[in-house]
Each structure stands twice: as C-alpha cells, then as structure tokens.
Amino acid sequence: MMHTKSSLLIAMVAIFTSVAAWAGDLPMINGKVKKVDESAGKITIKHNAITNLDMSAMTMVFKANDPAMLKDVKPGDKIKFSVDKVNGQLTVMKIEEKK
Numbered sequence: 001m002m003h004t005k006s007s008l009l010i011a012m013v014a015i016f017t018s019v020a021a022w023a024g025d026l027p028m029i030n031g032k033v034k035k036v037d038e039s040a041g042k043i044t045i046k047h048n049a050i051t052n053l054d055m056s057a058m059t060m061v062f063k064a065n066d067p068a069m070l071k072d073v074k075p076g077d078k079i080k081f082s083v084d085k086v087n088g089q090l091t092v093m094k095i096e097e098k099k
C-alpha cells in the first residue's frame with residue numbers, strides 16, 4: 001500500500017535525522033594523540049575534560065567508532081574529537097585535526 005510505505009519512509013527519515021542531530025550535539029574535546037592501534041581499532045589520547053561524560057583531563061585508551069578514522073592520525077597530532085558511550089564502551093565518534 002502506497003500510504004503505508006510513505007509513512008514508514010517518513011518515520012525512518014525522522015529517526016535518522018534525530019540520530020544525526022544527537023550525534024552532532026556531542027562537544028568537540030581538545031586532545032593530543034599518544035598512540036594509535038589501527039588493527040585493534042583503538043587510540044590513546046591525552047584529553048581535556050570531557051563534559052558530556054563528566055570526565056576530567058587524563059590520558060586514556062578509546063575505541064574508534066570506525067577504525068578507518070585512525071588512518072589520518074599519528075602520535076603527536078593535536079586533535080579535536082567527540083566521545084560517547086556505545087554499548088558500555090567509551091568510543092571516539094569523530095576526529096578533527098587541529099591546525
């Protein structure tokens with residue numbers, strides 16, 4: 001039925017839009033890359049306070065949401081990144097190189 005299909009499509013678009021908006025709301029945190037383990041999909045970052053997770057500044061290991069994002073960074077790089085808890089694991093959602 002045409003009507004059912006378009007309702008489903010509208011619902012799906014609404015869900016994707018809200019997920020995208022929510023991901024975009026994560027604050028970008030300043031940090032410095034200490035270590036990159038591309039095969040394990042992990043990155044060690046010396047980070048400033050992470051306000052959305054109530055975490056103060058420290059050096060720690062994060063999981064990368066997409067291991068491909070680790071190709072562009074190396075130890076010593078200054079970055080801005082966002083973190084969220086995904087399935088109980090602290091996960092880097094986005095990395096931007098700081099110029």
Ligand SMILES: [Cu+2]
Pocket residue numbers: 047055056057058059060
């Ligand atoms: Cu931390």
